[in-house]
Amino acid sequence: MIKVRHYTIALTLLVAMVFQIIPVPAQVDLYRPDWVLIVLSYWVMALPHRANVGVAFTSGLALDILLGTAMGVHSFALSVAIYVLAANYQRLRNYSVWQQAIIIGVVSALYHSLLFWLMRLLMDVNFRFEDLWPVLTSMALWPWIFWMLRKVRRQLRIT
């Protein structure tokens, strides 16, 4: 049990990455929520001394390799998004889950626009509004991830 406790954050992030790259039909793929961003957001708000910008940077690099983007693109966007949450974690903790979901939506929109602009700098991509669907699905997913991870955290007493 002691061992699992030490690796819980890493394990949840790993599961989030698996969900992020799991192959699904193209129609569903459009609505894929930002699993890694959401799971990281929870840990940053709950345990900011365990997970913050450094972890975000590392998981961003892993995402870059998994998704085949230029190294540093996802780590850049994820670091900024997580920084916003880490800087305000005391305030965000006091919000209700639904208010937090809206904040997650805003952060996810920031994350996607950063990704878009970085890609835009590197190659000639065009903005499509469909690419912002993950913002809404991430908002919808947040409460469930929040309740689940809180349960995990309390059960395993991770501090």
Add this chain to the structure above:
Amino acid sequence: MDTIFTRGPSLNIRLALALAMSVLLIVLDYKLDTFSTTRVFLNSLVSPVQYLANLPGQLLNASAQRLTSQQALIEENQQLTNRILLLNEKLQRFTVLEQENAKLRRLLDAPVRQNMRKMVAELMAVDNTPYSQQIVINKGAIDGVFLGQSVLDERGIVGQVMEVGSINSRVLLISDVTHSIPVRSVRNNSRFIASGGGAIDELYLSHVPHSADIREGDVLVSSGLGKVFPEGYPVAEVTRVVRDESRPFAQVNIEPLAKLNRLKFLLLLWPQDAPESPPVDGEVSSD
């Protein structure tokens, strides 16, 4: 409890560090391309995650296979037998034509086209960043896959290998925004360049003059001019030609013949002058 700010550098410094590192990595990777060798290693490092992500789909497939009824299997068998019959009939004519073609080419002193070694690969993962269209296949450096290798499905060209891992590799689809392929029209041999636009079912012909002889329904095959793709494999069909004289070039939309959104089995090609060769046992008959 202790707060983050009591230990280590402050949050702002961490962010500045992370951003500086990211920008440095982007420049190193994208502009200077220093990671091409490290990527092989990194890709192999994360391949367990990819296998893990692939597992649910594979399990579903396996259970679906176990649950198919005998009736369905018999029907499928019947269909496949019929198809083999039809294809064999075509093949009979094809062998004669091939011989004839080789003879004619020899008469003209043109080089005879050589057969290529091929290998069947399976799709492992589809990449879902909206800004890039890539897939991962289950063959890698140990199977002799090399950078820039052409990948096909049963209908036409799918893309080229862009990163080689030890046991899997990443393929850039022809529909990616950064990809272009030299093609020629089957009807009149005029040459074009087909570029991806980021949509999975549509490509564009770039810099087509208004006077170019191209119409809807024309089939485009690879011209082999870029020395990446072998010559003569089908690529796309023209779906729309707009000749708006107020624009510098005609706008030509084409649809890839390969079903890029429902790939499952793919074919890897080894031309004669390939930098690597496949191990003999994994090879599909080269004839």
